[in-house]
Amino acid sequence: MSTPPQYPRQIPSDHAPGDVEHLSESEDYSPDDEHGESTLVAVLKLLGVFVVLGLAIFAARTYFATGDEPVRVGSCGKLSGSTVEAEFAVAECADADANYVVAQRLDGVDAECASVDYASYYQTSGAEYTLCLRLNVGEGDCVDSALMGASTRVACTSAADFKVARIVRGAADRSACGSAATDEDTIVYPQPEPLTLCLAPPV
Structure with a gap:
């Protein structure tokens, strides 16, 4: 099952790695945004699991139904x-x-x-x-x-x-x-x- 890509928040190049707390308010960054993205990723992962399981069950049913098909007299x-x-x-x-x-x-x-x-x-x-x-x-x-x-x-x-x-x-x-x-x-x-x-x- 493929995991949806996760995009890290970019830090402007003119800031040092330790200066994240000095980013301006104009960037509209909020901790809630990161939480919302994490929730969305979790939901997408869960949906992906159900989709893969559903496809696996369908494939198994198709395979066994085909394998079990009897060869009849006259065939x-x-x-x-x-x-x-x-x-x-x-x-x-x-x-x-x-x-x-x-x-x-x-x-x-x-x-x-x-x-x-x-x-x-x-x-x-x-x-x-x-x-x-x-x-x-x-x-x-x-x-x-x-x-x-x-x-x-x-x-x-x-x-x-x-x-x-x-x-x-x-x-x-x-x-x-x-x-x-x-x-x-x-x-x-x-x-x-x-x-x-x-x-x-x-x-």
Whole structure:
């Protein structure tokens, strides 16, 4: 908290330090003036304390309210980092960086998702929960599946790992992609709505 500046009463230069008592009456100096200034400074200091405290309380409320905001099923976000240290930030589903959609939110750390095809994100501080995440992709999108990190949409070149050739809604079954479909060329999401991704080579 900054203290209001205090301005000492100036003594004319032609007076010696010990001659303050000889100042003329024309300077209109009164002990009451110094007392009034001291009172004003004290009041301003007190008001400053209340203002700073008020701002601190507001900041704390804003911070905790923001930190406590739940990540809801259906929210999109950017999963980044590695499997050892990951971060999930809510984003608009149309954002290029939004690589996942929240399919399930389960209480506790390392809760079991409805399918092994979901990516899992654990929140270990505060309220502990697990997010089961599905890829935020459309038909024709290509994906790079990082070994120790999150999958991301990329250009459909040989550098991509696979292409989403078809999305079957209303079914969470590998056979929805054909009788010959395997675990390697399908992704199954039972929640919150059944969804099956049929995969193909990127080029």
